[in-house]
Amino acid sequence: MNIRELIELTGAKDMTPEASRETEVTCGYTCDLLSWVMAHGKAGMAWITVQTHMNVIAVASLMEMAAVIIPEDIEMEEATLEKAREEGICVLQSGKTAYELCALMAEAGLPGTPREG
Numbered sequence: 001m002n003i004r005e006l007i008e009l010t011g012a013k014d015m016t017p018e019a020s021r022e023t024e025v026t027c028g029y030t031c032d033l034l035s036w037v038m039a040h041g042k043a044g045m046a047w048i049t050v051q052t053h054m055n056v057i058a059v060a061s062l063m064e065m066a067a068v069i070i071p072e073d074i075e076m077e078e079a080t081l082e083k084a085r086e087e088g089i090c091v092l093q094s095g096k097t098a099y100e101l102c103a104l105m106a107e108a109g110l111p112g113t114p115r116e117g
Contacts, residue, residue, distance in 0.1 A: 001110055003067055003090050006046060009108050010109045011104055012069060012092035015081055018039055019090040028105040029113045030098050039063060040113055046105065048098045052076040054083055061087040066112045071098045 004021035007014055013022070026044030031037050032051055039049065041063035048069045049056060057080060060068050065088040070076055076091060084091045092103060106112070 001108065006067065006105075007092065009104055010069070010092065010094055010096065012094040012096075015070075015076065015093050016084050016089065016093040018085050019088050021090075023066045023090065025110065027111050028102060031097055031103055038063065045113065046110070050074055050098070052080060053114050054080050056080070057083045057087055057089055057091075060084075060089045066090065067092055069094060069101060071096060071101055092097050 002025060003023050007024050024044055025046045027042055030048040032049050034055055037059055043064035045065045046067045046069055047060060047065050048071060049109060052070060052074060053100045056068055069092045071094050073095045081091060
């Protein structure tokens, strides 16, 4: 699945249309604790979080994630969106809950984060 297909699946609004919509999405993840995401994040991940500050983009960029999805129509500050544009990180905004987004992604066959061990 790529970003374009993820947008179609979730009905999310693309807040960073400058970022590539052809980036491959390899797995999904939901978490709001940034240190936990840094420990478990993966390249190509679609990360669902209610966090909207600048550090979200730093983590997504560091982990080479495909997208950040903000649920429940939560607004992200323009400065944070501008940083996402600079870093080429796709930010999506959805009216759906994190649970609903996870269910849609799982039903479409997108796996959760692979576990080690």
